[in-house]
Amino acid sequence: MAVQTNTNKVAKSQSIGKYFKNVKAELKKVIWPNKKDLISYTTVVLTTCVMVSVGIWLVDTVFGKALHQIIK
Template identity: 45%
Template sequence: MADGVKGIGKFFRDVVQEMKRVSWPTRKELTRYTLVVLGTVLFITVFFAIVDFGISTLVRELLG
């Protein structure tokens, strides 16, 4: 059991060490990335809404 506890401790020390190596984005970069993601989600939402509307209209016309 002591080996398991030591293993967990080593794991968390390694996590802290790796987090220090991470290259974190600046506030400006983070804002830009967030806007890109939101813009992409908005574009895809509108695209699929239009496609859905078109397909539902086509099916409605075919079924009469």
């Protein structure tokens, strides 16, 4: 039993090492955006978040007022 446990520990440590090697190799393949692209992408994401938030707020307000009128 003890031999199997040690073997499992060695196999796990090798698989963890292999995992991090693979992560490093994959990160080298990533094409990182330049500053101009990053600012552009960030602006699009923030604008979209604001627009969706305002839309949800408007729908919530309309349904809230309608529900309030129905309950009255």
